Structure formats: structure tokens, C-alpha cells
Amino acid sequence: MAKTFVVKKIGGPEVMELVDVDPGKPGAGEVLIRHTAIGVNFADIHYRRGTAPPHAMAKxxxxxxxxxxxxxxxxxIGPGVTGxxxxxxxxxxxxxxxxxAYxxxxxxxxxxxxxxxxxxxDVDAAALLYRAITVHGIIxxxxxxxxxxVILLHAAxxxxGSILAGWAKNLGATVIGTVSSDAKAELAKSYGCKHVIVTGKEDFVARTMALTxxxxxxxxxxxVGIDVFLKSFDCIRRYGMMVSFGQASGMMDPVDPVLLQHQGHYLTKFSGSxxxxxxxxxQQRAKEVLAAIESGVIARGHHVVYPFADVARAHADMESRRSTGSLVLQL
Ligand SMILES: NC(=O)c1ccc[n+]([C@@H]2O[C@H](COP(=O)([O-])OP(=O)(O)OC[C@H]3O[C@@H](n4cnc5c(N)ncnc54)[C@H](OP(=O)(O)O)[C@@H]3O)[C@@H](O)[C@H]2O)c1
Structure with missing residues (x-):
């Protein structure tokens, strides 16, 4: 049997219930994996509380x-699996x-x-892979x-954010990060941001324009999404690009294409799926990400480890913006 967290109804961190599940035997093309470390991602919170994009919630x-x-x-190992x-x-x-994965x-x-x-x-892999494969797609x-x-990076x-800041710096880019506290600003600098703007203390549009x-x-x-999305266009140069890849603060409103014509901006929305x-x-992205971890292009150690049983605490920390770096459950 495998202890497994199950969500029976959408809600707060407390709806994740620990139950025994028989994982079964691998069928054709499958393997049975005994987990040692599990990554906690903001997407897990979106699914648990029902705020993932509608097409993802529908599936x-x-x-x-x-x-x-x-x-x-x-x-x-199931039938037909090689390698x-x-x-x-x-x-x-x-x-x-x-x-x-829980x-x-x-x-x-x-x-x-x-x-x-x-x-x-194992802990580095679970802390880095989903996010780093995402960053690979984005950058x-x-x-x-x-x-x-020159890059503006929210939630740096x-x-x-921690992976993107370091990787982009390694590629020779200048990263301007935004964060919500002085403590996070120090961390964002250590992750690779050249400049950090503490939102709530400074207007990120004015400061980004001054820095550039x-x-x-x-x-x-x-x-970050709705709280910063529209304002961020005022920070992007003529013919520059907005890459939206998440909405931790809430889903953005629909965009009128006329918004883009003033500066000839490009807009895309990344989805890992x-x-x-x-x-x-x-597999190619994973291969390049693992090579980047091994060579040090992607830094390790920017994570906090929780016991598997403490998943609700990990969710609460992330949801309330207390967390920094990646969060990992260790078994
Ligand atoms: N599209 C994809 O396939 C894909 C894949 C991976 C991740 N993502 C997205 O990327 C983003 C970062 O993911 P992550 O797992 O690494 O999370 P994270 O960045 O560690 O946590 C989210 C951060 O967003 C900021 N934030 C601003 N407003 C917030 C609010 N109202 N509630 C909560 N957080 C808020 C906080 O930083 P400050 O306090 O510094 O503002 C918070 O620490 C998420 O939006 C996630 O869904 C998307």
C-alpha cells in the first residue's frame, strides 16, 4: 500500500486527506516508482482550490x-518497457x-x-525539474x-523566479526582479537579479523605466498575473514581449489587442502542458535541464524541505507568500 494524499472536494490545504492506496502492478509501458522526494508547485495549489485555468480544471x-x-x-517494470x-x-x-505525485x-x-x-x-531533482523545464520553455x-x-521578472x-534569474544571468542578461519584502529582495539578488524592486514600497513601473x-x-x-500583468506592459520597450506563465495573484482579464499596438508588443502565454x-x-528539455543542474548553470539548494505528512503546511506557506525558492516533500 502507498500513503497517498487525496482531494475529495475543492478547498483549503486541509482538504488533502491521507489514505492508503494500492498502486497496483505496472501495465504495458508503465513503471512503478517508489517516491523519495516530491516537488510542491503553485499549480498544485491552483488545482486544490480550483483556480487553475478552466480548461485544466475541466480535465x-x-x-x-x-x-x-x-x-x-x-x-x-511493465511489459514492453525498455531502458x-x-x-x-x-x-x-x-x-x-x-x-x-503526492x-x-x-x-x-x-x-x-x-x-x-x-x-x-533526489531532493534537488524534485525541487528543480518541473520549474526548470518550465523556465527552459520560457527562455x-x-x-x-x-x-x-534586459528582463523584468515578477516573484523573483x-x-x-530563483531558477529563471540565475539562468538568465548566466546567459548574460540583466534581470530586474520584483518581490514583496526586503528579505526576499536579498534572496532575489543572490539568485541572480541585478536590481530588485520591493512592490508595496516602490512603483515597479516607474523604477523599471528609471533603471532602463x-x-x-x-x-x-x-x-503573478492580475496584480501586475497590465501595468507590466508599461515597462516593456517598443517591439518587446510579454511572456505570461502564471497567475499566482489571480487570472488576468482578457486583453484587447489594441493594447499591443501602441508599442508593437508581442504577447504569449506559456503552458507546460x-x-x-x-x-x-x-525529454529533450529534461536532458538539457539535468545538464544545466550538473554544470551549475541552474543553482541548487534554493529550496525548503518538508516531511511528506506536512504537505498542508507547505501549501499554506506558499499560498501566503511566506515561501522562497522551491518546496519539496521528503519521504
Ligand atoms: N505555465 C506553467 O506550465 C507553469 C509551470 C510552473 C509554474 N507556473 C507558474 O509560475 C508561478 C511561480 O510558480 P512557483 O511554483 O515557483 O511559485 P512561487 O513563485 O514560489 O510562489 C508564488 C509567488 O508569487 C508571488 N505572488 C504575488 N501575488 C501573490 C498572491 N496573491 N498569492 C500568492 N503568491 C503571490 C509571491 O512572491 P512575492 O511575495 O515576492 O510577490 C509568491 O512567492 C506560478 O504562478 C505558477 O502557477 C506555471
């Missing part, structure tokens, strides 16, 4: 087990259709699993970041 079965990524060890052995250390970072053990499609190199620990596919770019001390000599940034990466739907593309 969600209820009851369901939250969780989009984990690391662990292969315990059994894996019992005992292999593996991980996955996935989407709504394979949601269910469990001690589960079946998973083998083609969406990757082996972990010796140099990447390689949506807006290929290059040396000299968060899980995605009135020109604006090349691109804004926004995972879309960008990682193709298994080959997903």
Missing part, C-alpha cells in the same frame, strides 16, 4: 491526488493528465520518466534570452 478528475513531479526508485531496470533512480515532471508510490508512463545522473540528488522557446537582454525570489533610462525592458516574464505534450520535446 481534472475529482477525487484526485495533487502533484506534478517527483523523484524516486523504480520498483517494478530501465529495477533500482534505477528516476524522476518526472508532468501535466494534468498524469497528475498524482503519494509514496505510483505507476507512471515509462516514456515520461528520465534517469537521474549520479550528480543530481529558450517563448523568448530566447541572449546576452545583453520564488521557485520559478526610459526605454523599457526587452521582455517581461510574469507568473502544451510545451511538454510532445514526449520527445519534453
Amino acid at each position: 481534472l478528475p475529482i477525487p484526485f491526488t495533487p502533484g506534478l513531479e517527483a523523484a524516486g526508485v523504480i520498483e517494478a 530501465f531496470q529495477v533500482g534505477d533512480r528516476v524522476a518526472y515532471a508532468t501535466a494534468t493528465n498524469t497528475i498524482g 503519494t509514496e508510490a505510483r505507476l507512471f508512463p515509462a516514456d515520461r520518466v528520465f534517469k537521474l545522473p549520479k550528480g543530481v540528488s 529558450r522557446s517563448c523568448y530566447p534570452v541572449k546576452s545583453g537582454n 525570489a520564488g521557485g520559478v 533610462n526610459g526605454k523599457g525592458v526587452d521582455v517581461c516574464f510574469d507568473g 502544451t510545451y511538454n505534450e510532445d514526449t520527445g520535446e519534453y
Whole structure:
């Protein structure tokens, strides 16, 4: 049996109930993974409280087990699976259709699993992979970041923010981050931001325009949503781009295309489900992310570890903006 968190009705952190579930035997193309570390992502909160985008909520079965990524060890292998052995250390970072990582053990499609190199620990993998694969999509596919770019990054001390700030700096970009407190500002600087704006103390539009000599940034990466989304266009240079990838503060209102014409702005909305739907593309992103972790381009250690049983506390910390870096459940 595997202790498993189940959500039977949408609600607060307390609706995640621990139950015993038989994970079953792997069918064709599946492996059974015994988890050692599980990543806690803001998306898990969105699913639990019902604030994920409507198309994602519509696909969600209820009851369901939250969780989009984990690391662990292969315990059994189903018919037709090649390339894996019992005992292999593996991980996955996935989407709504394979949601269910908050469990001690589960079946998973083998083609969406990757082996972990010796140099990447299970906790590092669970802390980094889902977010880093997201960052890969954002800074390689949506807006290929290059040396000299100036970036506005919201929630720069968060899980995605900490990875994006460091990776973009490594590519030679200048990152202007926004955060909600002085303590987070210090962290965001250590993660790779050159300038940090504490929202609530300073107007981020005025400060970004001052920092860029009135020109604006090349691109804004926004995972915060409604509280900053529209205002952020006033920080973007002519022909610059807005990459929206999340809505921690709430879903944005629909955008009138006329908004974009004043400065010839480009707008896109990243979704991991879309960008990682193709298994080959997903595996390639994972390979490059693991290489970037091993080489130090993606920094490790910006995470907080919680015991598996404390998942509600992890959710509450993240939801109330107390958390920084990534959050991991250890088994
Ligand atoms: N599209 C995708 O496939 C994809 C994949 C991964 C992540 N995401 C999105 O990326 C964003 C970051 O994810 P994460 O897991 O790394 O979370 P996170 O950044 O560690 O946490 C969210 C941060 O958002 C900021 N925030 C601003 N207003 C908030 C509010 N009203 N409530 C809560 N937080 C608020 C907070 O930072 P401050 O206190 O500093 O403002 C908070 O720490 C989320 O929106 C997530 O859904 C999207």
C-alpha cells in the first residue's frame, strides 16, 4: 500500500486527506516508482482550490491526488518497457493528465520518466525539474534570452523566479526582479537579479523605466498575473514581449489587442502542458535541464524541505507568500 494524499472536494490545504492506496502492478509501458522526494508547485495549489485555468480544471478528475513531479526508485517494470531496470533512480515532471505525485508510490508512463545522473540528488531533482523545464520553455522557446537582454521578472525570489534569474544571468542578461519584502529582495539578488524592486514600497513601473533610462525592458516574464500583468506592459520597450506563465495573484482579464499596438508588443502565454505534450520535446528539455543542474548553470539548494505528512503546511506557506525558492516533500 502507498500513503497517498487525496482531494475529495475543492478547498483549503486541509482538504488533502491521507489514505492508503494500492498502486497496483505496472501495465504495458508503465513503471512503478517508489517516491523519495516530491516537488510542491503553485499549480498544485491552483488545482486544490480550483483556480487553475478552466480548461485544466475541466480535465481534472475529482477525487484526485495533487502533484506534478517527483523523484524516486523504480520498483517494478511493465511489459514492453525498455531502458530501465529495477533500482534505477528516476524522476518526472508532468501535466494534468498524469497528475498524482503526492503519494509514496505510483505507476507512471515509462516514456515520461528520465534517469537521474549520479550528480543530481533526489531532493534537488524534485525541487528543480518541473520549474526548470518550465523556465527552459520560457527562455529558450517563448523568448530566447541572449546576452545583453534586459528582463523584468515578477516573484523573483520564488521557485520559478530563483531558477529563471540565475539562468538568465548566466546567459548574460540583466534581470530586474520584483518581490514583496526586503528579505526576499536579498534572496532575489543572490539568485541572480541585478536590481530588485520591493512592490508595496516602490512603483515597479516607474523604477523599471528609471533603471532602463526610459526605454523599457526587452521582455517581461510574469507568473503573478492580475496584480501586475497590465501595468507590466508599461515597462516593456517598443517591439518587446510579454511572456505570461502564471497567475499566482489571480487570472488576468482578457486583453484587447489594441493594447499591443501602441508599442508593437508581442504577447504569449506559456503552458507546460502544451510545451511538454510532445514526449520527445519534453525529454529533450529534461536532458538539457539535468545538464544545466550538473554544470551549475541552474543553482541548487534554493529550496525548503518538508516531511511528506506536512504537505498542508507547505501549501499554506506558499499560498501566503511566506515561501522562497522551491518546496519539496521528503519521504
Ligand atoms: N505555465 C506553467 O506550465 C507553469 C509551470 C510552473 C509554474 N507556473 C507558474 O509560475 C508561478 C511561480 O510558480 P512557483 O511554483 O515557483 O511559485 P512561487 O513563485 O514560489 O510562489 C508564488 C509567488 O508569487 C508571488 N505572488 C504575488 N501575488 C501573490 C498572491 N496573491 N498569492 C500568492 N503568491 C503571490 C509571491 O512572491 P512575492 O511575495 O515576492 O510577490 C509568491 O512567492 C506560478 O504562478 C505558477 O502557477 C506555471
